[in-house]
Amino acid sequence: MRVVLAGGGTAGHIEPALALADALRRNDPNTGIVCLGTERGLETRLVPQRGYELALIPPVPLPRTLTPQLLTVPGRLRGAINAAAAVIDQAQADVLVGFGGYVATPGYLAARKRKIPIIVHEANPKPGLANKLGARFTEHVAVSHADSPLPNPTFVGIPLRREIATLDRLAMGDKARSYFGLLPDLPTLLIFGGSQGARALNQAAVAAAPYFRQAGIQVLHIVGPKNTEEPEPVSGGPQYVTIPYCDRMDLAYAAADMAMCRAGAMTCAELAAVALPAVYVPLPIGNGEQHLNAEPIVAAGGGLLVDNAELSPDWIAQNLLPVLADPARVANMSEAAGRMGRRDADAALAQMVYDVVRSAGAAR
Template sequence: MRVVLAGGGTAGHIEPALALADALRRGDPDVGIVCLGTERGLETRLVPQRGYELALIPPVPLPRTLTPQLLSVPGRLRGAINAAAAVLDQAGADILVGFGGYVATPGYLAARKRKVPIIVHEANPKPGLANKLGARFTEHVAVSHADSPLPNATFVGIPLRREIATLDRLAMGDKARSYFGLLPDLPTLLIFGGSQGARSLNQAAVSAAPYFRQAGIQVLHIVGPKNTEEPEPSSGGPQYVTIPYCDRMDLAYAAADMAMCRAGAMTCAELAAVGLPAVYVPLPIGNGEQRLNAQPIVEGGGGLLVDNAELSADWIARNLLPVLADPARVAHMSEAAGKMGRRDADVALARMVHDVVRSAGAAR
């Protein structure tokens, strides 16, 4: 089987694609996998790191408003479609699986042109433009929100890395805390804002450092590579560990009793899968999808939700510290979060790929 994956640009598109690739390769080491991408996206680093072939096509960002850029789109898109079609031809593709973003649009159009079967995967509650288009070309649509507006939607969840999907937080807790220089027996809060950090989270958390120490709570804070916020050094009290970047998020999750973070689709899916309750602080820009990502988990009892503008050291002291000081409540929230998660979305999507390819072969 030969599969082309279209999921470039951001980690939210690339990581589910790579998780699917891993699941397909576990099932059949000889499966052919090619990832579509552009020279601008994170895929130039992430895809080769995971051992997969990357085929670059011209980037064609679609403007959301009427601008002079719009006039150049048809010609540029035509070139990207032809480049994507050439990749499908060279790979001998049996199927294209798209994950949204600007790489997916030419991928979907090229697959339709070459009569290659398509699967669309949508991670967000509000589908993007590319997946709205792709869903018109196929009956095979996998979604991560049961009430997705896309036609022919089948709930699958978001494919996750195996080190996350198979994580046993309780079994790994002591080892994980030791890895980060934390004590084994104190309530632990994990703070992160994505690969680049989040300034408002950093500022509120660092300002709350005295409150954490006074409450006996240790902190693991992934501040981001460009962060300038650091807590005042303290000779006493629990640890407040800051690191610029973490490439072992499985251990970070295992070390924590609770998290404070943004509410991207991948973040929400990972935390729910491992049963880690969180204070979700949705990004205050965009179309509000981060709030929609977190709401089902919060409404199910697996987290708290606070607007970015309301987050402060005082809010943390009033609302978060009492939760961390109550082990029974944290345990209840952890159980509730875990009920909202899905650990086998990669396997389910891989099964869909096999079924569609098999059906397409039988139809020929």
């Protein structure tokens, strides 16, 4: 089987695509996989790092408003479609699986042009423009929110990396805390804001460092490579460990009793899968999708939700610290978060790929 994956741009598009690629290769190491991408996206680093072939096509971001740039889109899109079609031809693809983002639009149009089956995967509650388009060309639409507005939705969840999907947090807890230089027996809060960090989270958390120490809570804070916030070092007492970047998020999750973070689709899916409760601070821009990502988990009892503008050291002291000081409540929140998680989305989406390819082969 030969598969083209179109999921470039952000980690939220790339990681599910790579998780699917891993699942397909686990089932059959001879599966041919090519990832579509552009020179602008994180895929230039993430895809080769995971050992997959990356084929670059011209980027064609679509303007959201009427600007002179809109006039250049048809010509540039035509070039990107032709480039994607050439990749499909060279790969002799049996199917194209798209995950949204601007690399997916030319991928969908090229697949339609070449008459090969299309599968759309939508991670967010509000579909983007690319997946709205792709869903018009296929009956095979995989979603991570059961009430997705896309036509013909099949709920599968978000494919996750195996080290996350198979993580046993409790079994790994002591090893993980030792890895980060944390003590084994103190309540632990993990703070992170995505690959670049999040200034509002960083500032509020660092300012709350005295509160954490007074409450006997240690902190692992991934501040992001461009951020310099760091609390004043204090000898003795609970530690506040800051690191610029973490390439072992499985260990970071295992080290923590609770997290404070943004609410991207991948973040919510990973935390629910590993049953780690969280304070979700949705990014205050965009179409409100981060709020929608966190809402079901919070409603089920698996976390707290606070607007970016309301997050402050006082809010942390009044709302988060009492939770961390109550092990029974943390345990209940962990169970609630875990009930909302799905660890086998990669296998479910891989099965959809097999079914679609077999069906297309039988039709021929």
